[in-house]
Amino acid sequence: MPKLYIFGIGGTGSRVIRSLTMLLAAGATVENCDKVVPIIIDPDAQNGDMTRTVELLKTYERLRKQLRPAPSPGEFFATEVQTLAGMAASENQPRDARVKETFAYNFGGMDESYRDFLHYDDMPVESRYLTDLLFTPANLSSKLTVGFKGSPNVGSVVLNQLMTSPELEFFANSFAEGDRIFFISSIFGGTGAAGFPLLLKNLRDPRTKLPRAELLNTAPIGALTVLPYFNLLADDGSAIDSNAFITKTKAAMSYYQQNLQKLNSLYYLGDQSTGQLANHEGGTRQQNNAHFIELVGALAVLDFMRQPADYLTNNQPLHYEYGLEEDTRQVNFKALDPGQTFRHVARPLTQLQLLALWCRHHLPHTQEAPYANHLQLPRAWRDEDFYQQLQRLLQDPQFGFEAWLRELQTTERAFVPFEDPALSTEHLNRVVNGQPTPTGFFNKGLTRDYLRGELNKALPKAVASADGPAAFIHAFSEVLGKAVAEKIPGM
Amino acid sequence: MFQQLFTSLYEALLGLPEPALLTQAFENSIFPGVGLATLFGIALLGALFFYLVLNRVLTTPFYQTKHWLVMLLVLAIAAGALGWFQARSVVYEVLDAKGIVIPAGSESAYSRYVLGFSFVNALFGALFFVLWSFVVKGLSPNAKVTPIRWPN
Numbered sequence: 216m217p218k219l220y221i222f223g224i225g226g227t228g229s230r231v232i233r234s235l236t237m238l239l240a241a242g243a244t245v246e247n248c249d250k251v252v253p254i255i256i257d258p259d260a261q262n263g264d265m266t267r268t269v270e271l272l273k274t275y276e277r278l279r280k281q282l283r284p285a286p287s288p289g290e291f292f293a294t295e296v297q298t299l300a301g302m303a304a305s306e307n308q309p310r311d312a313r314v315k316e317t318f319a320y321n322f323g324g325m326d327e328s329y330r331d332f333l334h335y336d337d338m339p340v341e342s343r344y345l346t347d348l349l350f351t352p353a354n355l356s357s358k359l360t361v362g363f364k365g366s367p368n369v370g371s372v373v374l375n376q377l378m379t380s381p382e383l384e385f386f387a388n389s390f391a392e393g394d395r396i397f398f399i400s401s402i403f404g405g406t407g408a409a410g411f412p413l414l415l416k417n418l419r420d421p422r423t424k425l426p427r428a429e430l431l432n433t434a435p436i437g438a439l440t441v442l443p444y445f446n447l448l449a450d451d452g453s454a455i456d457s458n459a460f461i462t463k464t465k466a467a468m469s470y471y472q473q474n475l476q477k478l479n480s481l482y483y484l485g486d487q488s489t490g491q492l493a494n495h496e497g498g499t500r501q502q503n504n505a506h507f508i509e510l511v512g513a514l515a516v517l518d519f520m521r522q523p524a525d526y527l528t529n530n531q532p533l534h535y536e537y538g539l540e541e542d543t544r545q546v547n548f549k550a551l552d553p554g555q556t557f558r559h560v561a562r563p564l565t566q567l568q569l570l571a572l573w574c575r576h577h578l579p580h581t582q583e584a585p586y587a588n589h590l591q592l593p594r595a596w597r598d599e600d601f602y603q604q605l606q607r608l609l610q611d612p613q614f615g616f617e618a619w620l621r622e623l624q625t626t627e628r629a630f631v632p633f634e635d636p637a638l639s640t641e642h643l644n645r646v647v648n649g650q651p652t653p654t655g656f657f658n659k660g661l662t663r664d665y666l667r668g669e670l671n672k673a674l675p676k677a678v679a680s681a682d683g684p685a686a687f688i689h690a691f692s693e694v695l696g697k698a699v700a701e702k703i704p705g706m
Numbered sequence: 707m708f709q710q711l712f713t714s715l716y717e718a719l720l721g722l723p724e725p726a727l728l729t730q731a732f733e734n735s736i737f738p739g740v741g742l743a744t745l746f747g748i749a750l751l752g753a754l755f756f757y758l759v760l761n762r763v764l765t766t767p768f769y770q771t772k773h774w775l776v777m778l779l780v781l782a783i784a785a786g787a788l789g790w791f792q793a794r795s796v797v798y799e800v801l802d803a804k805g806i807v808i809p810a811g812s813e814s815a816y817s818r819y820v821l822g823f824s825f826v827n828a829l830f831g832a833l834f835f836v837l838w839s840f841v842v843k844g845l846s847p848n849a850k851v852t853p854i855r856w857p858n
Contacts, residue, residue, distance in 0.1 A: 583770045585858075588851040668765035671847045 216249040217393035218302070219520060220386065222414060223255045225406030226503070227441050227512075228399040229268040234505065235513035236271050237619055239294045240608060241563035242286075242692065246521050248395065250295045252302050254386070255319040256410055258359060258373065263502025265319060271614040272296060272318045278604040282685045290692035291570065299382065303389050313381035320382055329369055330355040363405030365459070367467065370409025377410070378417050378425075387425040390434070393524070397516055398438040402467045403460040411438060412475060419477040435479050435527045437519035440471075442485025444508045445627075479527040482515035482535045484508055488627055504622035507546055507630040510560070511537050517559060547632045547648040548705075561632070562706055565647055566695045568633050571609045571616055573691075576640045577663050586670035589678050590687055601684035643698075652702045661702040669694040709734065712741030719826045724819045731800040736793050736823070743792075744785045744827055749834030752781040757839070757846035769849040774839070778832050785831025790824035 223232040232253050245251060253272060257265045279292050286293040297305065300316045315321055330336075335346060335355065346355070354369055363370040377383055398414065400407025415438070417423055418431045425431060443460040475481070486508050515535065519527075527533070541550040551557040582593045596602045609616045623630040631648055638645045644652040644660040652660040659665070673694050677686035699706050713733045717723075723732040756777050760766045797816060801808065808816060843850050843858065850858045 583852070585847065585849070585851045588855055664765045664767055668848055671850075 216306075217247060217395070218250045218252055218389075218391070219245060219248040219516075220390075220394065220396045221251060221253045221516065222396070222398045222410075223253060223268070224398065224400040224410040224414075225257055225404050225408075226262060226264045227401035227404060227407055227509070229255055229257060229262070229264040230503070230505065230509045231399045231439065231441070231512040231516075233264075233268045233271055233614070233619065234510040235516055236268070236275055236296070237567070237616055238510075238513050238517070238560070238563060239296065240275060240292055240616065241567035242289050242291050242293055243517060243559060243563045244288050245294050245517060247524070248520060250297060250302060252297055252299055253318050254299055254382070256374075256377070257319065257406055258322045258363070259406075260319075260322065261360075267502060267614045269318050270611075271608070274604050274608045274611075274614075276301070278601060278608060278684075281601045281604075282688055284681055284685060286685070286688050286692065289696070291567065291688050299386055299389070303385065306389075308389060311381055311385050314385045320377070320380070322376075326358065326360045328355070329357050329359060329373070332359060332373060363409065365403070365405045365463070367405055367408035367463070370405045371413055374406070374410045374413050377414065384425065387427050387431060390427050390430055392430060394430075395435045395437070395520065395524075397436070397519055399441075399512065399516075400438070401441045403441075403443045403463045407441075408463070408467050411440065412471065415475065415478060432477075433528075435519075435522075435524050436477075437480035437482070437515075437527075438478055439482040439484065439512050439515045440467075441508065441512060442483060443488070444484070444486040444506060445488050445503070475532075477531070479531045480519050480522070480533040480535065482512075482519070482537075484512055484515070484537055486628055504625050505619050506626045507623060507628045510623070510630060511556075514556060514559060518555075544628055546628060546630045549649055561647075562696075562699055564632060565699050565703065565706065566692070567616060568620070568646060569643060569695045569698065570691055572636060572639045572643060572646065573666065573695075574606065574609055575617075575636070577666070581663065581667050584667050584671060586667070586674040586690070589674045590683050595683060599683070601687075647703055647706075650703055650705050653704065661698055665702075666694060666698060669697065708742055709738040712737040715741065715830065716823065716826060719829075720819065720822050725816070727804070727806075728797055728800060728816075728819075731796055732793075732823075736796050740789050740792050740823075740827055741830070743788060744831050745834050748781050748785050748788065748831050750838050752777060752784075752835050753838035753842045757842045757849050761846045761849035761852075765848055769852055771853045774849075774852050778835055781835050782828045782832040786824045786828030788831075789827030790820065793820045793823050 221232065221235075223229055232255065239245070239251070255265055255268065259265065275292070275296050276298070279295055282292060285295070298316050298318050300310065300314045304310060329350070333346065333355075335343060338346065349368060354366055357363075357366075357369070359369075359373065363373065396418070398411045400411040402408050415436065417425070418434075418436070421428065421432055423431070442464055471481075515537075518535070522533075538552070539546065539550050540552045543550050548557060548561045551560065578587070578592070578596070581587055582596075587593065596606075607615065612618050617636075620633065634645045634648050642660065642662045643666070644654060644662075646652075646661070654660040670690060673690040674686065677690040677693075680686075681689060716732075716737050723729045756768075756774065761769050794817075797820060801816075839853070840857070843852065
């Protein structure tokens with residue numbers, strides 16, 4: 216069973232993985248793999264973006280585990296997502312107690328200064344002079360608690376501990392023929408800019424001490440590097456200055472040009488920004504609203520996985536950029552290129568939006584219907600873990616799907632594919648922005664009664680071959696997929 | 707067969723018709739006629755309308771137990787009205803045929819049994835609708851668990 220290991224490095228890595236998880240929940244297909252294993256690397260253990268993504272991934276994993284049989288490709292939650300430790304357990308590999316059952320690499324709580332990390336005071340004097348040449352006093356005195364604060368020169372030293380960590384050894388031991396690796400990072404931050412080339416260099420090093428080196432050296436590896444797409448308010452109290460983002464980007468790219476070897480595919484993404492976000496160095500307050508760029512970044516992962524392995528190997532390095540069909544600050548589905556992005560994003564996200572709207576506005580009013588009765592929904596919705604996790608994934612105000620959509624509307628390049636959910640409390644004819652469902656005297660469109668009738672027909676067949684949660688997912692995937700294809704024009 | 711059946715059913719609750727001169731009219735005409743009309747015309751058609759028209763051919767919001775109860779009430783009232791008007795019509799026809807004029811102030815003696823009959827027919831209308839519901843509801847994808855899930 217081929218796997219995809221995704222290293223999400225730094226805040227941008229976490230945010231892109233969040234968008235990817237939403238696409239997977241919606242049923243977007245990850246080709247050439249049966250399982251996705253996200254590994255988030257961020258020394259800032261309290262990072263708001265990271266903790267939010269980890270909660271989302273945990274919810275997805277818990278929910279997905281309860282679907283027996285597993286959903287078919289294209290259905291909601293079709294892709295399995297597991298932690299590194301959990302993945303090995305499910306494949307009967309020996310456990311390593313040092314590797315925790317979590318999606319985030321454990322840095323063990325670094326609350327010392329960089330100076331102490333380097334054991335500066337114990338260095339010979341020549342080494343101290345070299346250190347003073349490479350790092351500013353601010354770098355040296357900076358606490359590592361909240362990461363590297365936009366200083367990849369610090370990150371590239373600290374992150375070396377990754378290479379001798381039990382997690383990376385465990386990852387290498389689990390790596391098999393056919394598996395792939397994808398890195399997600401920003402080029403203008405501290406953790407991502409440092410971590411990505413470091414990991415790549417070590418995985419491709421023929422003299423690496425990691426197990427299965429020959430497989431790692433030749434495995435398909437892709438990467439997304441995100442160029443600046445937001446600015447921060449100027450703050451003298453913060454070590455991060457977004458005016459330096461472009462300079463850092465140029466420096467990093469000149470390094471990549473010379474030193475990024477044996478990468479199969481590299482995806483570049485960025486956007487011009489005039490707006491400014493609050494300047495938080497890290498911790499729980501570093502929690503930016505979801506951005507359209509991150510959703511596009513998630514598409515890079517799917518695109519990488521669509522390529523056959525030998526195409527990646529024979530044509531490396533492949534470089535990709537992205538462009539909208541229409542350069543607009545209010546992006547809806549019509550602004551996406553119809554050949555690729557629209558096909559991969561529009562229908563799955565619309566189906567997931569319909570599911571979210573149904574669960575919030577229509578399920579409470581249809582609990583006496585046969586489909587609800589088959590699933591014992593009034594009680595199950597309240598008491599069963601699967602439905603609790605589903606409600607969290609859709610409705611949690613921190614990391615849920617509805618919150619993610621709301622955040623996407625607030626950024627400078629807003630993603631507004633859907634109309635106000637308040638318009639969908641009685642019927643669902645105005646879900647997709649700019650694509651309302653036509654109605655007439657004899658045709659009421661996409662109504663609650665229409666969907667209820669279709670669910671009533673679909674559930675008995677689903678329940679006959681699957682238990683409650685799997686039947687729920689199968690029936691809703693089928694009915695909502697049909698509704699989107701038949702009732703929403705342009706889909 | 708139907709005559710005996712319905713006669714037994716109605717007389718089990720109402721007793722013998724009053725006054726006695728109307729016994730034959732009730733047993734030969736009113737009981738079987740109204741009974742059949744209630745069983746097939748009101749109850750069965752009502753069940754078919756609720757389960758197959760409203761909740762199979764169409765997909766209407768009227769599938770819940772409360773809607774079924776409203777249907778039950780309406781059909782009971784219709785059955786009661788059928789019993790009242792049909793029984794009164796036949797009774798007066800019989801009295802006219804026999805040349806009997808009801809003395810003033812004595813109408814209640816004739817109306818009392820008819821009124822009782824119409825209430826009993828309303829009950830039977832409701833009961834027949836419930837029975838037909840269990841027969842027909844499996845054919846309705848949108849209301850097959852109305853009013854209860856069994857036997858689906």
